[in-house]
Amino acid sequence: MANIRDVADSAGVSVATVSRTLQQPERVSPKTRNKVMAAVQAVGYKPNLMAVKFRSGKTHNLVVLVPTVANVFFARVISGMQEAAAELGYSILLANTLGNSEIESHYAKMVSTSQADGLIQLRAHNPFDATMINDNGLLPMVNACEVIDDGQYPVVSLDNRAAAKAMTEHLISLGHTRIAMIKGPNSSPLTQERLVGYKDALAQANIEFDESLLLPGDFTLQAGYNAGEAISRLENRPTAVFCENDETAIGAMQAFKQANLHVPNDISVAGFDDIAFSAFVDPPLTTIAQPAEEFGRTAVTLLVDLLNGKIRKAPKVIMPFELIVRESTGKALG
Amino acid sequence: MANIRDVADSAGVSVATVSRTLQQPERVSPKTRNKVMAAVQAVGYKPNLMAVKFRSGKTHNLVVLVPTVANVFFARVISGMQEAAAELGYSILLANTLGNSEIESHYAKMVSTSQADGLIQLRAHNPFDATMINDNGLLPMVNACEVIDDGQYPVVSLDNRAAAKAMTEHLISLGHTRIAMIKGPNSSPLTQERLVGYKDALAQANIEFDESLLLPGDFTLQAGYNAGEAISRLENRPTAVFCENDETAIGAMQAFKQANLHVPNDISVAGFDDIAFSAFVDPPLTTIAQPAEEFGRTAVTLLVDLLNGKIRKAPKVIMPFELIVRESTGKALG
DNA sequence: TCCTAAAATGAAAACGGTTACATATTTATT
DNA sequence: AATAAATATGTAACCGTTTTCATTTTAGGA
Numbered sequence: 018m019a020n021i022r023d024v025a026d027s028a029g030v031s032v033a034t035v036s037r038t039l040q041q042p043e044r045v046s047p048k049t050r051n052k053v054m055a056a057v058q059a060v061g062y063k064p065n066l067m068a069v070k071f072r073s074g075k076t077h078n079l080v081v082l083v084p085t086v087a088n089v090f091f092a093r094v095i096s097g098m099q100e101a102a103a104e105l106g107y108s109i110l111l112a113n114t115l116g117n118s119e120i121e122s123h124y125a126k127m128v129s130t131s132q133a134d135g136l137i138q139l140r141a142h143n144p145f146d147a148t149m150i151n152d153n154g155l156l157p158m159v160n161a162c163e164v165i166d167d168g169q170y171p172v173v174s175l176d177n178r179a180a181a182k183a184m185t186e187h188l189i190s191l192g193h194t195r196i197a198m199i200k201g202p203n204s205s206p207l208t209q210e211r212l213v214g215y216k217d218a219l220a221q222a223n224i225e226f227d228e229s230l231l232l233p234g235d236f237t238l239q240a241g242y243n244a245g246e247a248i249s250r251l252e253n254r255p256t257a258v259f260c261e262n263d264e265t266a267i268g269a270m271q272a273f274k275q276a277n278l279h280v281p282n283d284i285s286v287a288g289f290d291d292i293a294f295s296a297f298v299d300p301p302l303t304t305i306a307q308p309a310e311e312f313g314r315t316a317v318t319l320l321v322d323l324l325n326g327k328i329r330k331a332p333k334v335i336m337p338f339e340l341i342v343r344e345s346t347g348k349a350l351g
Numbered sequence: 352m353a354n355i356r357d358v359a360d361s362a363g364v365s366v367a368t369v370s371r372t373l374q375q376p377e378r379v380s381p382k383t384r385n386k387v388m389a390a391v392q393a394v395g396y397k398p399n400l401m402a403v404k405f406r407s408g409k410t411h412n413l414v415v416l417v418p419t420v421a422n423v424f425f426a427r428v429i430s431g432m433q434e435a436a437a438e439l440g441y442s443i444l445l446a447n448t449l450g451n452s453e454i455e456s457h458y459a460k461m462v463s464t465s466q467a468d469g470l471i472q473l474r475a476h477n478p479f480d481a482t483m484i485n486d487n488g489l490l491p492m493v494n495a496c497e498v499i500d501d502g503q504y505p506v507v508s509l510d511n512r513a514a515a516k517a518m519t520e521h522l523i524s525l526g527h528t529r530i531a532m533i534k535g536p537n538s539s540p541l542t543q544e545r546l547v548g549y550k551d552a553l554a555q556a557n558i559e560f561d562e563s564l565l566l567p568g569d570f571t572l573q574a575g576y577n578a579g580e581a582i583s584r585l586e587n588r589p590t591a592v593f594c595e596n597d598e599t600a601i602g603a604m605q606a607f608k609q610a611n612l613h614v615p616n617d618i619s620v621a622g623f624d625d626i627a628f629s630a631f632v633d634p635p636l637t638t639i640a641q642p643a644e645e646f647g648r649t650a651v652t653l654l655v656d657l658l659n660g661k662i663r664k665a666p667k668v669i670m671p672f673e674l675i676v677r678e679s680t681g682k683a684l685g
Numbered sequence: 686t687c688c689t690a691a692a693a694t695g696a697a698a699a700c701g702g703t704t705a706c707a708t709a710t711t712t713a714t715t
Numbered sequence: 716a717a718t719a720a721a722t723a724t725g726t727a728a729c730c731g732t733t734t735t736c737a738t739t740t741t742a743g744g745a
Binding site: 018061063064065066067068070071076085086087089092093095096099100103108109110111112113115117119120123124127129130131132148149150237238241242267268270271274293294296297298299301 | 352395397398399400401402404405410419420421423426427429430433434437442443444445446447449451453454457458461463464465466482483484571572575576601602604605608627628630631632633635
């Protein structure tokens, strides 16, 4: 591979002049500029950006830690990130961690080993262990969606409590009083917040919280299906189910159909996230829409600001949500 | 950030010794080793991997170009890639190109600018333009799923023609003779191959190919819905629809339901890919399963072999498929 | 104890750029 | 035409590591 010295030799100038021609063309005379450009073509020069990044100490790489890109909501967030990063001149190193802590720390380590400038994660644990921490103890990181509440890192999040409350109120307004909830994984703070919002709404309507209507889940279709089956068999069956994400809701609906329960006549089903599939299932799913792409864009912007020292204290950006009422929720009958 | 020189000073040895201690501990005396390790801890040394990669000329980064991670099938392929890469000591730089050619070439350029050792793409165009090509004209690349047929690059693919033929034969065996097809984007060779397989099966059964039963699509839910609507309105309606991917099939099924067509009694629907959702829609979707994760793993392995010079001629790996019959396809009635 | 071979360590070059500083050239001013 | 100022270019240090080669130290055998 031709390097900058080959170009310099071919053009009969110094390497400094070649570098200047490429970086700040206005600082070099038109005559020289032409010579150099011709030489660049002639020798087929491509700058070794690894050398540039090493020399400058800025990689312009951002690591993104995502539990799984198979989660359709995350996929939208990532799209937003990639767009914003491209605009700001950064590359996204997307780490699909699959819950594998080796992959996680492999990528997290990229920040402490100068391979990336900062990190964004869509999960709620500190990815940096003692071996990665540097002098001042803080590596540049932004948390999106899920929240680490230690207030040390910028956060872009949703008011999950308010959103869950809004959805529960919607169900209550349709006359439902026995409302089950299928939860997300307990490890996720977001799951807890949504649970609190659900309880808020119940309390406000003077409906007693019933522990037996709380079902475990992990945000997958299969978990939704399993919970749906369990609900179908309940003796005093609830008339509505609030699922903490859309995959769960779609899985549950399938279980209800196989148990010959009609949605929403026998049981209303609500989701969370508004993934693309939700408008195309039968019946179309009532859910909470989040500005997923905007989440991603904001996270990247925050991180870049952080890297540029434009941020004093870790900000907390709360994104808006929207209740999308479709046909999977209806009036409580009987 | 402490560098190797700080460690050397702290341990009272040379930088060469520090480097050796870290890279080939056996080449250094136990006494020195302990001193150095202690110094590493004391100064909080983390090697600057940008410098290492620059120096070695090997980045151990692989760029993966994917049109959109929102495609659930791709998400599975990516998971497989990440696993294999982790095992082989490589990092995946995942580029969600969103069809944006700027993002595409931004990431493709990483290979020609020494930021990545090679590239895998899940699309069928040459991402390298004239400005990226190096001396011998070939940059290390592997094509997965979609095929560039110039035989220059290794390929890991499916016999899409055979798979589409198998699915069409399944429909024919159920008594269907009017079988519509909802295509993928025309830009995709894979789409053409599946079309040919479909025609193969028709010809073999002496069913004349009907151009009017061929509907455009782009692998999205919405395109499937649109095509499904169009099919519902056809005067001489087909009794079966073969969709070139599952998203399309799910979108089409939704359109049929809204047109009061029962699946499969009024119309059978078949997909392709076997994404997770397909087992959880109503009715569960008949489809072609591909070993998605294995695709990813194989692509990474091929690329790494290519980088290590273990490959003479561009190999073509064909992965197996499986026909998954669920409830969305049934006997042709009437 | 002395000599040789093996093992351990150090000095310095190299990777490919950028950039501060020095020097050479051009342009402007009188 | 002489001089100052502005512009253009070159020289060399530098970023943090690895690695070759030279040198020193240690171990082993006589």
